[in-house]
Amino acid sequence: MSSGLVDGLHYELHGGPVAGREVVLLSSGLGGSGAFWAPQMQALLERWPVVLYDHRGTGRSVRELPPGPYGVADMAADMVKVMDALGLAKAHVVGHAAGGNAGLQLALDAPDRLAKLVVVNGWSRPDPHIKRCFDTRIHLLNDTGPEAYVHAQPIFLYPADWISRNHARLMAEEAHHVAGFPPREVMLARINALLAFDIDARLDEITHRVLISASADDMLVPMSCSQRLAGRLPNADFQQVAWGGHGFTVTDPETFNEALVNFLQGE
Structure with a gap:
């Protein structure tokens, strides 16, 4: 593994060198940490070099x-900066929620830098339920603080029975997340960027191969958002x-990893 810093962005290359090879770049969701993708690393590294990075404002970045308005287009531009630092002409991009939306924006802003795209629980326009969830998280952060925000986070991320079975793990992770909270x-700027994201009228411009992956019991992003993406993308x-x-x-990494690998391999 090698790591570096470009324009304040911390990135890691696993499984290099990359010359003459297809490369997978992983972009996480609102939390921004590349460590989110640990359950996918082994399956991917058996076949491709993998790039992880921490979103601007989070993790080790x-x-x-930057001053001024901040949007998903800035998240997409940061992907290009990481690729440039590694000398990558293009990459397969796998993004979760915020990272997936940034991948969609990348397909519009720099289509030649994108090979295939995987969007996990993403969306193309503001959704009332997503807004309700983010409004709740904003109030938790503003009125109570990062501790309450982090403590409530599993409610939005995971099924109730999984939370119960993994209570000890989640409590152990909680202190780590609070200590590293942006x-x-x-965090407010990142949430507002996602709430403002709307490329719904431009979906037919994205001609790349795209895998839209979604869970029927997602409590944060209704599956109908992913169904809309899949139905509107060419x-x-x-x-x-x-x-x-x-x-x-x-x-449930096994189910996702199988579909992910098959898609990237062209099956």
Whole structure:
């Protein structure tokens, strides 16, 4: 594994070198940490080099955002900066929620830098239920603080029975997440960027091969958002899982990994 920093973005390359090879770039959701993808790493590294990075303002990347309005287009531009730092002309992009939306934006803003795209629990336009969930999280953060925000997070991410079975694990992770929580203004800007994201009228411009993957019991992003993406994109496949919640890449990685590998291999 090699790591680096480009324009404040911390990135890691696993399974290199990359010359002459297809490469997979993983982009996480609102939390921003590349470590989110640990359940996918072994399955991917058996076949491809993998790039992880922490979103701007999170993890080991710079803990601030550039001045002025911040949007999903800025998240997509950061993907290009990471690819440039590694000398990658293009990459397969796998994104969860915020990372998936950034991948869709990348397909519009820099289509030549994208090979295939996988969007997990993403959306193309604001949805009332997503807004309700994010409004609740904003109030938790503003009125109570990061501790309450982090403590409530599993409710939005995972099925109730999985939370019960993994209570000890989640409590152990909670202190880590609180200690590494981004500055309040960074998290609020990231949430507002997602709430403002709307490319619904441009979906027919995205001609890349896309896998849309979604869980029927996602408590944060209704599966209808993913169904809309799959139905409106010109060249999309759709994977529906019955159980696993918003974070089903964590709760049921085997099901997701099989579809992910098959799609990237062209099956």
